[in-house]
Amino acid sequence: MAVLKVLVAFAGIFLAVYFYSAGDVFEPAMLKGKRVIVTGASSGIGEQMAYHLAKMGSHILITARTEEKLKKVVAQCTQLGAASAHYIAGSMDNLTFAKQVVHKAENLFGALDMLILNHIGHTYFGYFDGNVDHVRGLLEINVLSYATMTVAALPMLKKSNGNIVVVSSIAGKIGLPLSVPYSTTKFALDGFFSSLRMEFIQQNTNVSITLCVISYIDTDSAVKTVSGVIQQPAAPKEECALEIIKGGSLRKREVYYQYHATKIPLLLRDWAPELLQSLLLKNYNMDNFQRREV
Numbered sequence: 327m328a329v330l331k332v333l334v335a336f337a338g339i340f341l342a343v344y345f346y347s348a349g350d351v352f353e354p355a356m357l358k359g360k361r362v363i364v365t366g367a368s369s370g371i372g373e374q375m376a377y378h379l380a381k382m383g384s385h386i387l388i389t390a391r392t393e394e395k396l397k398k399v400v401a402q403c404t405q406l407g408a409a410s411a412h413y414i415a416g417s418m419d420n421l422t423f424a425k426q427v428v429h430k431a432e433n434l435f436g437a438l439d440m441l442i443l444n445h446i447g448h449t450y451f452g453y454f455d456g457n458v459d460h461v462r463g464l465l466e467i468n469v470l471s472y473a474t475m476t477v478a479a480l481p482m483l484k485k486s487n488g489n490i491v492v493v494s495s496i497a498g499k500i501g502l503p504l505s506v507p508y509s510t511t512k513f514a515l516d517g518f519f520s521s522l523r524m525e526f527i528q529q530n531t532n533v534s535i536t537l538c539v540i541s542y543i544d545t546d547s548a549v550k551t552v553s554g555v556i557q558q559p560a561a562p563k564e565e566c567a568l569e570i571i572k573g574g575s576l577r578k579r580e581v582y583y584q585y586h587a588t589k590i591p592l593l594l595r596d597w598a599p600e601l602l603q604s605l606l607l608k609n610y611n612m613d614n615f616q617r618r619e620v
């Protein structure tokens with residue numbers, strides 16, 4: 327009898343764990359036929375996300391400023407099996423354009439399932455130069471356009487019980503040197519979207535918000551920017567792009583990529599900030615440093 331009780335208890339635990347984690351299993355088919363916007367998709371991680379979505383059979387609208395690059399990415403997406411692939415070119419320093427992107431998706435697809443906010447404006451990798459106007463401009467591109475697109479897309483996302491995916495950085499959770507304006511904007515995203523997520527829960531708004539905390543990735547722009555200064559190896563953009571899509575689709579609060587390069591520093595952040603500070607500073611080889619434009 328006792329053995330039976332133990333067996334029943336184990337079966338219960340097994341089933342609980344099985345069903346609890348069942349929602350955590352990603353299937354590429356989850357994105358089939360889904361209507362997705364990806365910003366900053368003419369290069370880097372955004373471009374790779376477009377290719378993954380294409381392979382999964384999504385309807386894709388991509389955007390960035392450079393029309394020539396967008397055309398090539400759209401052609402590649404069509405080849406890879408996208409249900410449909412479109413682009414709209416423009417700059418996110420213009421908030422009217424940010425709205426237009428969402429309206430274009432509405433006209434093309436009649437609905438929206440996932441909004442992937444990924445673009446960033448140009449900045450510099452170097453000591454803060456005192457230019458607060460640059461910080462303001464970067465806030466417009468990296469934060470206010472994200473907020474604007476979110477507001478414009480929300481009615482559609484509510485109807486589809488959709489997902490908002492925000493690409494941030496470890497530099498949006500931990501202050502790092504040489505990227506003051508950039509870090510400012512990424513921290514702001516955490517404030518806006520974490521707060522909004524809480525309100526969605528209070529209001530029973532079934533739209534998920536996934537904040538992606540990303541470490542150093544091997545995109546052309548990042549490698550060019552930090553080479554010689556950062557010792558740490560860069561993680562692959564293809565895998566990074568896939569992890570972001572998975573996290574958004576599974577409605578995770580946050581994605582950590584690479585896990586160890588983000589979770590360990592974050593664990594130290596609140597409990598051993600001085601230790602973290604000294605470990606992080608060792609990553610920077612300042613002998614090779616000169617200011618670079620990104």
Ligand SMILES: NC(=O)C1=CN([C@@H]2O[C@H](COP(=O)(O)OP(=O)(O)OC[C@H]3O[C@@H](n4cnc5c(N)ncnc54)[C@H](OP(=O)(O)O)[C@@H]3O)[C@@H](O)[C@H]2O)C=CC1
Binds near residue numbers: 365444494
């Ligand atoms: N690479 C890395 O190490 C890390 C990256 N991240 C984050 O990942 C995301 C992607 O980064 P990554 O792929 O490296 O960047 P890239 O520089 O490769 O891509 C940036 C994209 O944004 C577009 N863009 C630039 N300026 C504007 C603008 N004014 N308006 C609209 N679009 C613009 C670019 O296209 P175009 O120039 O044609 O407009 C491009 O498509 C960013 O959010 C970044 O913060 C986070 C941590 C680390």
Ligand SMILES: CC(C)CCC[C@@H](C)[C@H]1CC[C@H]2[C@@H]3C(=O)C=C4C[C@@H](O)CC[C@]4(C)[C@H]3CC[C@]12C
Binds near residue numbers: 502552556
């Ligand atoms: C274990 C880690 C906490 C160690 C520090 C990692 C550092 C080196 C990583 C983490 C976040 C990275 C920056 C980033 O987020 C995005 C960009 C934009 C890109 O276009 C140009 C490069 C830049 C500034 C990255 C530079 C390298 C950073 C600071």
